Structures are given as C-alpha cells and as structure tokens.
Amino acid sequence: MHPQPLVRLTDVARTYPLGRVHVRALTGVSLEVSRGDFLALAGPSGSGKTTLLNLIGCIDKPDSGRIVIDGVDVTPVPLHRLAATRRDTLGFIFQTFNLIPVLTAYENVEYPLLLQHLPAAKRRDRVRYWLEQVGLSDQARQRPDQLSGGQRQRVAIARAMVGEPKLALADEPTANLDSVTAGKILDLVEELNDRTHCTFIFATHDPALMARARSRVRMHDGDIVTEPRLEARAS
Amino acid sequence: MLIKLALRNVFRNRRRSAITLLVIVFGAVGLILFGGYKAITFRGLRESTIRDRLGHLQIYKRGFERAEAKKPLEYGLDDVAQLRRAIESDRRVRMTTAQITLMGLISNGDKSETFMATAVEPRRDRAMNAQRLVAGTNLPDAEPDAVIVGKGLAASMHARPGDYLTLMSTTTSGSLNAIDVRVAGIFTSGVKEYDDRAIKMPLAGAQQLLQTAKVERLLVLLNETDDTDAVRADLDRLFARKQWALEMKDWSQLATFYHQVVLLYNGIFGFIGMVVFGIVIFSVANTIVMAIFERTREIGTMMAIGTTRTSVWRLFLLEGLFIGIIGGVAGLLAGAGASGIINNAHFMLPPPPGYTQGYPLRVLMQPGILITAFLVAVITSTLSSILPALKASRLKIVDALGHI
Numbered sequence: 001m002h003p004q005p006l007v008r009l010t011d012v013a014r015t016y017p018l019g020r021v022h023v024r025a026l027t028g029v030s031l032e033v034s035r036g037d038f039l040a041l042a043g044p045s046g047s048g049k050t051t052l053l054n055l056i057g058c059i060d061k062p063d064s065g066r067i068v069i070d071g072v073d074v075t076p077v078p079l080h081r082l083a084a085t086r087r088d089t090l091g092f093i094f095q096t097f098n099l100i101p102v103l104t105a106y107e108n109v110e111y112p113l114l115l116q117h118l119p120a121a122k123r124r125d126r127v128r129y130w131l132e133q134v135g136l137s138d139q140a141r142q143r144p145d146q147l148s149g150g151q152r153q154r155v156a157i158a159r160a161m162v163g164e165p166k167l168a169l170a171d172e173p174t175a176n177l178d179s180v181t182a183g184k185i186l187d188l189v190e191e192l193n194d195r196t197h198c199t200f201i202f203a204t205h206d207p208a209l210m211a212r213a214r215s216r217v218r219m220h221d222g223d224i225v226t227e228p229r230l231e232a233r234a235s
Numbered sequence: 236m237l238i239k240l241a242l243r244n245v246f247r248n249r250r251r252s253a254i255t256l257l258v259i260v261f262g263a264v265g266l267i268l269f270g271g272y273k274a275i276t277f278r279g280l281r282e283s284t285i286r287d288r289l290g291h292l293q294i295y296k297r298g299f300e301r302a303e304a305k306k307p308l309e310y311g312l313d314d315v316a317q318l319r320r321a322i323e324s325d326r327r328v329r330m331t332t333a334q335i336t337l338m339g340l341i342s343n344g345d346k347s348e349t350f351m352a353t354a355v356e357p358r359r360d361r362a363m364n365a366q367r368l369v370a371g372t373n374l375p376d377a378e379p380d381a382v383i384v385g386k387g388l389a390a391s392m393h394a395r396p397g398d399y400l401t402l403m404s405t406t407t408s409g410s411l412n413a414i415d416v417r418v419a420g421i422f423t424s425g426v427k428e429y430d431d432r433a434i435k436m437p438l439a440g441a442q443q444l445l446q447t448a449k450v451e452r453l454l455v456l457l458n459e460t461d462d463t464d465a466v467r468a469d470l471d472r473l474f475a476r477k478q479w480a481l482e483m484k485d486w487s488q489l490a491t492f493y494h495q496v497v498l499l500y501n502g503i504f505g506f507i508g509m510v511v512f513g514i515v516i517f518s519v520a521n522t523i524v525m526a527i528f529e530r531t532r533e534i535g536t537m538m539a540i541g542t543t544r545t546s547v548w549r550l551f552l553l554e555g556l557f558i559g560i561i562g563g564v565a566g567l568l569a570g571a572g573a574s575g576i577i578n579n580a581h582f583m584l585p586p587p588p589g590y591t592q593g594y595p596l597r598v599l600m601q602p603g604i605l606i607t608a609f610l611v612a613v614i615t616s617t618l619s620s621i622l623p624a625l626k627a628s629r630l631k632i633v634d635a636l637g638h639i
Contacts, residue, residue, distance in 0.1 A: 059539050059632040079632065080544050087541025094636070098536040102243035107236075114236045115541045159540070 004071060006167055006199050007033035007056055012065030014051050014222075025051040027222040028065065033215075035166070036197040038190065040204055040213030047219040049203035050171055056201060057090055057169045058082040070166055087115050091160030091198070093170035097152040099144040105155045106131065106140040112163040130158040134188060150181035154188065161192060168192075170202035174209055186212055237546060241553035244526065245561070251522055256562045258518040259612050262511035263566020264573055266608040269507055271574055271598035273500045277493075278599065282460065284493050285486045286363055287424075290332070290454030291463045292470070293489065294318065297480040299452075308335065308407050311449030318481070321473060322455055327462045332359035333450040335441045339404030341434065343392045350388060350402065352434040354441030363456065366435070371396030371420030379439035381419040387431030389421040396420055402434070406446040414444050425586075460486075508611065515562075515612065516619040519555055523623040527551065534627055535635025548628040555620025556613065563612035567605055574598040 014026040026048045033039055033056075041049040054060035055067055058074055066075050070089055074082060092098075099108045109130055113123045131137050134154035144152055153173065160168050173189070174182035186209055193200050202209065210216060218226035245252055285291055299310040312318070312333070319331050335354040340347045357374035368383070375381050382402075384394055394400055396418050403413040416436065423430050442448060457466060463485050474481045487494075527534070534547055582596040 054633050057539065059535075059636070083538070083541050083543045086539060092536075092539050094536065096532075098532065098636075100240070100533060100537070102240065102247055107239075111236065112540055115546075163541075 005032040006035045006037075006070055007031070007201075008066075008068040009052075009056070010066040010068075012052075012055060012062045012067060014048075014055065014060070014062050016051075024222050026055070026062070029222070029224055030065075031217065031224060033167075033199060033201060035199055036193070037199050037201075038193045038212075038214040039199075039201045040210045040216045041201065041219060042204060042210050042216055043219035043225075045205075046221075048222040049219055051222075052219070053169050053171050053201065053203050056167075057092060058086050087112065087163065089166050091163060091165035091168040093153070093156050093160045093168060093173045093202075095172040095175045097144070097149070097156045097176070099152055099155055099159070101144050104141050104143055105136055105147065105151075108144070108155055109158045109162050112159060116163060126162055127158075130162045133161075133192070134158045148181075149177050150185065153177060153181075153185055157185070157188060157192070161196070161198065164196075165198060167199045167201065170200065172204055172206075173202055174204070174206050179208075182206065183208065237550050237553060241550055241557055244530075244550075244554050245557045248526070248529070251525065252558065255518050255522045255558055256565060259515055259559065259562025259616060260566045260569050262515050263563060263608045263612045264570045265507060265511055266611060267566070267570030267600075267604055268573055268577070268598055269504060270604035270607065271600055272596070273504055274601050274604060275597050275599035276500065277497060280493050280496055281486075281490070284490045285460060286456065287366075288363075289486045289489045290363075291457040291460060291486050292455040292467055293484050294322075294453045294455065294470075295451070295482050295484075297482045300482060300484075308445060308447050308449045308451060311335075311407075311447065311451055312453060312481075313449055315450055315453050318453060318479070321477070322453075322470065325466065325469065327457055327459065327466050329456045329458045330359060330362060331456070332356050332363065332454050333438060333452070334454060335438060335445070335449075335451040337404050337441060337445060339402055339444075341388070341392060342401045342403070343394060343398070344401070346392075348388065348391055349432065350434045351432045352382075352402070352436050352441065354436050354438045356438050360435070366422035366424050368420050368422050371418065373420055374435060374437055375419060378417075378419070379437050379443060380414060380416045382416045382434050382436040382440070383420040383422050384418055385430035385433035386421055386423045387427060388433060389418070391431070394418045394421075402436075402444060404444055406444075407449070408446065412444055412446060414440065416440065463487075512611065512615050515615040519558055519616045519619040520623055522558065523551055523555055523620045524626075526554065527623055527627045531630065531635045532637075534630055535632050535637075538630070538632045539636065544628040547630075548624045551624030551627050552617060552620050555624070556617045558620075559613035559616025562616065563609040566612055567609055570605070570608060571600060574600050 009029055009031045011028045011030055012026055013028050016023045016025055029052060041052060043049050051060070055062055058069065059079065061079060062075065066073060069085065074085065100111065103111065106127055109127045110123055113126060131140050134157055136151060136154050139147060139151060147155065174185055177185060189200060190212060192198065204210060216226065217224055296310045296312050315333050322328055322331055333356055337352050337354065339350060341350040357376050361373055369386055374383055392400060398418045399415050400418060401413055401415050403411060406412045424433065438450065457463060467483060467485055470483060538547060577596060577598050583593045584596050586593050
C-alpha cells in the first residue's frame with residue numbers, strides 16, 4: 001500500500017454565516033483517507049458531511065486547519081486556482097446528478113476530457129469505454145431529460161470516472177433513486193472501486209450504502225465521533 | 236465545446252431567446268430603414284442642390300469672397316468665353332453656365348416688392364432643371380426682357396404670363412436703372428420663402444439692367460459628383476499656369492442647407508442608434524442574467540468538475556455574441572424585406588417645413604448601413620453580456636451547487 005494517505009485533514013474548522021448567527025459546520029476535524037478506500041461519511045443532517053466533502057473536493061475553503069490532497073497542501077491556494085486539481089485529481093457525483101441538460105450522455109461524459117485537452121481519438125475511446133462500463137452505450141445520444149434517474153446517475157458516474165481521478169466524491173449518490181436502482185448504482189460504484197482502485201468518499205444516510213463501505217466515519221455536530229477503520233466489507 | 240454549449244444554450248429557453256431576438260431584429264430594422272432613408276435623402280438633396288442651384292464648382296474673380304464690393308459686379312468676370320473653353324475641354328465636365336445674382340424692386344404699377352433675381356443663360360439653365368413651371372413657358376433663348384417669376388411673387392404682383400412688370404436696381408456705376416420685363420412664366424422651386432421673392436431672367440437682360448458686360452460667376456457642372464475634388468485640383472493648376480486671377484468654391488462649401496440637414500439627420504440617427512443600443516443592452520443583459528439565475532447550479536457543477544472562471548465567462552460572452560449574430564442576420568433579412576416593401580409601396584411624405592411639395596418615401600440599401608446595423612446588433616449584444624458573464628464566473632461553487 002502507498003505509505004502516504006490520499007487525503008489528510010488536520011484540525012479543519014468551517015463556520016457559515018446563517019442570518020445573524022454563525023453555524024459551526026466543522027469544529028476541528030482531523031482525518032486521513034487511504035488510497036483505494038471506499039469510505040462512507042455517515043451522520044444526521046447538519047452533522048457536517050457535505051461540508052467535509054466540499055472541503056476535500058476543493059470547492060470550499062476551511063476557516064482554519066490544513067488540507068492535503070495527494071501530497072499537495074491545497075489550504076493556501078485560492079479556489080479558482082484549484083480548477084486543475086479538481087479536473088485532474090477529483091471526480092464528483094452529485095445527489096441530483098447535475099448533468100448539463102443541453103449535452104447528450106456522450107457529450108456530458110466527454111466534457112471533463114475536453115477540459116483536460118485530450119486528443120479526439122483518445123477522448124472517443126475513453127468515453128465509449130466508460131459509457132459501456134455504466135451500461136449506457138445505447139443511450140449515448142440521448143439528453144439527460146430523455147434518461148431515467150438511474151441512467152442519469154450512471155452518466156454522472158461515467159463523467160466522474162472518465163478523467164481517471166484518484167478520488168471520487170459522492171454526496172448522497174443514491175438519495176434520489178429507488179431502492180432497486182440505488183442497489184445497482186452501489187454495485188457499479190463498488191465494482192469500480194475494486195477495479196480502478198480509485199478512492200471513493202461518499203456522504204450518505206443510506207444504511208445499505210454504509211453497510212457496503214469499507215471504512216465508515218460517523219459525524220455529529222461538525223465533528224467525527226467514530227474514527228475510520230478498515231472493516232470487512234459486507235457481502 | 237464552449238461554442239457548442241453556447242449555441243445550444245441560446246435555443247434552450249426558446250420563448251425568451253425569441254423575445255430577445257425580436258428586440259434585436261426590430262432594432263436592426265430600425266437602423267437599416269432610417270439609415271437607408273437618411274442615405275437616399277442625403278444623396279437626393281446633394282444632387283438637387285448641385286444640379287439645380289450650385290453646380291459642382293463656382294468660379295469667381297479673385298477677391299470676390301474676401302472683398303466687400305463697393306458697387307455691383309465690381310468683382311465680376313470680364314471674359315468667360317476663354318475660361319469656358321478651357322474648362323469644357325475636360326471630359327468630366329458636363330457644362331458651364333454663367334450667372335449674376337441681383338436684388339431690387341419689382342413693380343406692377345400699383346405696388347412694389349423686393350425681388351431676388353438670378354440671371355442665367357436660358358438654354359444652359361434649362362439643362363439644370365432648377366424649377367418647375369406652374370404657368371406659361373420657360374425663359375426663351377433670345378428675349379432679354381422676358382422673366383419667369385416665383386409663384387408667391389407672381390401672386391403678390393397679380394401677374395400672369397404675358398403681363399409686364401418693371402424691375403429697378405442699382406447699376407455697376409452706382410446709379411438707378413429700370414427696365415420693363417414680360418412675364419413668360421411662373422415657377423415654383425418648392426421653397427415658399429424663395430418663391431415669394433424669386434425671379435429668373437436672361438443674363439442679357441440683367442446685364443442691360445446693371446449696365447455691364449460682366450458676369451458674377453461661372454458654374455461648372457460635372458458628370459459625376461465624385462470627380463469634384465479632382466477637377467477642382469486640375470482647375471487650380473490650370474489657373475495658376477495661365478495666371479488667371481480667379482478663385483473657386485466647390486458645392487460643399489456653398490451648400491449650407493445641405494450640411495444643416497446632414498447634421499440634423501446624423502443627430503437623429505445617432506439618437507436612434509443610442510436608443511436601439513440601450514434597448515438591446517438591457518434586453519440581452521436581462522436574458523443572460525435570467526439564464527445565469529436558472530443555470531446557477533449548472534455553473535457550479537461545471538466549475539466543480541474543473542471548468543475555469545475564464546471558460547465560464549467566455550461561455551456567457553459567446554451566448555451574447557451568438558444572440559447578436561443571429562439577431563443581426565435576422566435583422567438584415569427583415570430590414571432588406573422592409574426596405575423592398577417601402578420602396579415598392581410608393582408612399583408619399585408630406586412637404587417638409589418650408590417646402591410646398593411632398594416627396595416619395597424611399598430607402599437606400601447601402602452595404603455600409605447593413606454592416607453598421609449588423610455590427611451594432613453583435614457588439615451591443617456581446618457587450619451587454621460582459622458583466623453578467625463576469626458575475627457567473629465569480630459565483631462561489633458551493634453556493635451555486637446549493638442553488639435551487
């Protein structure tokens with residue numbers, strides 16, 4: 001195993017203004033995530049799961065503490081200068097899929113590769129491969145509004161994975177899906193984790209998803225109450 | 236990809252885009268129609284000013300412009316025959332005609348009025364087609380005491396063709412002289428104030444009244460107005476070579492009214508342009524702002540997966556540009572169609588202030604006007620998306636992703 005963790009958070013705090021009061025979303029969280037991990041962030045609403053994901057995903061900045069992603073301290077770097085890190089190192093899977101409505105499934109998956117300025121032939125091969133991986137080769141030309149919820153989330157997963165990220169972040173990836181579809185999505189994500197060794201961190205309420213996580217972090221009131229530990233994955 | 240995205244986004248909310256495009260199309264059509272109307276008005280006014288009244292060039296004896304003459308025709312031209320031969324040998328010159336302008340009193344025996352007379356060479360003056368006869372005949376070739384009288388002055392003098400009137404003026408030696416003239420015809424120039432005082436008479440009659448053989452000026456009429464500067468330069472060289480003490484003015488230096496009209500119309504055109512500019516700016520900016528509001532989460536997603544701020548800015552700028560291009564092209568087509576309809580409908584406009592006759596409404600389709608209308612559409616549309624696009628690129632990703 002790689003000796004250095006992929007993600008290291010040291011005493012990270014984040015406070016949000018909410019009207020006249022300030023809400024402490026994170027209160028000095030420290031966490032290490034190993035490469036290839038399949039980590040669930042669990043906890044009730046408002047416990048700080050999404051805030052933690054946002055900070056790891058380099059789309060938000062902490063008020064204090066330090067965040068190191070893949071050996072790079074991203075804490076002092078302004079967010080707009082982290083676009084390349086997000087593009088090359090991270091993949092995002094959103095609860096509401098967040099596909100670009102005017103692009104087809106193929107074009108949505110291709111989009112990150114265009115940002116990476118990959119040559120056309122490589123792009124085509126990579127997009128076809130990932131659409132096949134998520135079982136949507138036949139729906140490549142369809143736009144998001146012509147796809148079911150499960151299919152949209154598959155496109156979103158293909159979009160997150162096509163750039164070959166080291167870390168995929170998913171915020172409640174199954175929350176908008178029925179249980180059968182959610183199960184299939186979990187199978188897919190788990191399989192990808194096994195096959196690509198891409199690290200997955202997901203925030204979830206879903207007991208099924210938590211049960212399948214290799215590591216679990218339980219959060220409460222902006223702090224971690226259970227340290228991550230490697231567990232035998234539920235069969 | 237940005238181009239593809241921008242184009243598809245333009246057609247995403249079709250109703251809103253259609254309204255924005257309609258605003259741009261109306262603006263472009265307005266610019267094309269008014270610009271075309273302005274162009275044809277300028278051209279018509281310029282050519283009528285030159286061919287009816289001023290000629291392309293006017294030649295005087297040196298000193299005519301600066302000196303205050305103590306007596307009539309003190310700075311008149313003595314011998315125009317030699318000058319005329321030299322000028323008319325140029326193929327670009329259509330003809331020359333000599334003129335005298337004079338003022339005096341006109342009387343029918345019962346009452347007197349002031350008159351302003353232009354003395355002309357009848358045959359050559361007819362080629363200039365300066366006025367429209369409303370009664371009688373034009374100036375005959377060989378009748379020095381025949382005149383044609385402006386409509387208002389004829390009415391004031393109760394004169395009809397065939398009547399006799401008396402003209403009185405100061406001679407070149409400073410004494411008073413009077414001659415009887417026959418009213419050959421009554422004319423209108425279209426300008427009431429001018430018709431109330433105007434007389435046209437043969438050069439020979441005016442020379443008899445003023446007791447001189449001189450003429451005041453020689454008008455040069457060219458085949459093409461565009462040759463004015465070149466012919467003027469050649470004539471300047473000719474005068475210098477021949478050591479003729481002459482000076483010259485071109486039509487532009489003399490056409491005060493034309494320049495006032497140009498200034499006025501350009502002012503109106505500029506104002507309309509600004510109004511169109513403002514409407515397009517606000518309309519497109521509104522469309523882009525609404526699009527940004529609706530697509531906030533999408534922008535957040537794009538930035539989260541690695542799209543840079545600059546790319547987001549470019550995307551919305553491109554959307555503004557495409558709206559402008561589509562609106563501009565549609566505006567050109569609609570403007571061309573509207574111009575064709577107007578030109579074929581033969582609408583008549585009422586007489587302008589000071590005129591007695593209406594004139595047909597026509598629109599000139601000039602490449603310059605079409606290009607201007609297109610560029611105004613594209614540039615205003617693009618400019619108006621700069622700030623909203625900047626706002627989109629500055630969105631906080633977390634806030635944008637949480638936007639509902």
